[in-house]
Amino acid sequence: MSINPLTSQSVYESLFKHSQSIMLIIDPETGDILDANLAALKFYQYSENEILALKTSEINTLSEKELIKEMKETRLNKSNYYNFQHRLKTxxxxxxxxxxxxxxxxxxxxxxxxxxDISEKKLAQETLKKNESTIRAMINATKSMVYLFDINGVIINLNTPGALLFDKSPNEMIGKNFKIFFKKKEFSRLGVLIKDVVENQEPVSYQKESRGRHYDVQLYPVFNEYDQVDRICVFANDITDLKQTEKAFAAIETAGGICHEMNQPLQVILGNLEIIKMNMKKTDPNLALVNTILSQTEKLGQITKKLAHITRYETKGYIKGTIFDIDKSSRAQ
Known part of the structure; x- marks a missing residue:
């Protein structure tokens, strides 16, 4: 039976019957469907006579008892919004x-x-959750430090190595702004890089040093459905060992060049000093001086030998900084 709750038939036809929204009029005491508009007939795939012969429990997956309880709360204005699952004629x-x-x-x-009808919306949400789980699994599978944040610096996701760089867990950082984990100067630089990525829509790379470690950092733009950059994905890799290797190779190359250039002149000096010493009398007052020069020249020879056997890069403290430690860096004894 169709019930018209409005006094004007034309208004009723306009606001209810021909509305694009799915609408039902229900008896809260019995659960009977008293009226349904054309959008409801199309959605549930019933004829008007068929749907008016139904109770709400026949289209709702909740039990009749549960539905009557919900309708009672609605009638008493205790609640007016619900998430249900409805069953179509099919x-x-x-x-x-x-x-x-x-x-x-x-x-x-x-x-x-x-x-x-929110079926597609719910499916999209579930798909997004699955995608987020997949993304989290992917970023946790890499040894790189990975961060995903919006263009304002609010962290959306990150992996465990990324959080450990700040002595935090991922849950302690997600939802917070990056600026609270950086010094003002560092975050200011990051802000400039983010702006560059957003405006140019191109990746940006740079290297930074933190706590005595060196990092290679790459910022990638992430586009939304409108082809606008609304997120930034950052990959950071600890390249301290690589830096040490580069320094070692540079030290070896430099040491090899020095050794080559010094070795021949030293041999000439040593040879001539030996000849001079052989032609000197034991009572010669300059003999002690020649012996000192010979001794120091031999030390230079030992240094060139160590330089020829440099295999790594080690330093030692020196006044206000550090210098290359030849003894620790060489395998020559």
Missing amino acids: GEIRDVEVYSGPIEFGDKKVLYSIVH
Whole structure:
């Protein structure tokens, strides 16, 4: 039976019958469907006579007892929004949002319900959750430090190595702005790089030093459905060992060049000093001086030998800084 809760038939036809929204009028005491508009008939795939012969429990997956409880709360204005699963004539289950409220019909209160099909929205949310799980699994599978944040610096996701750089766990950082984990000067530089990535829509790379470690940092733009950059993905790799290797190779190359250039002149000096010493008398007052020069020249020879056997880069403290430690860096004894 169709009930018109409005006094004007034309208004009723316009606001209810021909509305694009799915609408139902329900008796809260019995659960009977008293009226359904054309959008509802199309959605549930029933004819008007068929749907008006149904109770809400026949389209809702909740039990009749649970539904009567929900309708009672709606009638008493305790609640007016619900997430339900509704069953179509074909048996297909759809996720719906229902906004329901009491309206007066003569001396009777009925429920006026507007139904929104959110099946695709819910599917998209579930897909997003799966994608987020996949993304988290992927970023946790890499040894690189990975960060995903929006263009304002708010962290959306990161992996464990990335969080450990700041002595934090991922949960302690997600949802917070990067600036609280950086010194003001460092975050200012990061802000400039983010702006560069957003404006040019191109990756940016740079290297930084922190706590005695060296990092290679790459910022990549992440585009939304409008081809706009709304997020930044950062990969950071600890390249301290690589830097040490580069320094070692540089030291070896330099030491090899020095050794080559010094070795021949030293041999000439040593040879001539030996000849001079052989031609000197034991009572010669300059003999002690020649012996000192010979001794120091031999030490230079030992240094060139060590330089020829440099295999790594080691330093030692020196006044206000550090210098190359030949003894520790060479395998020559």
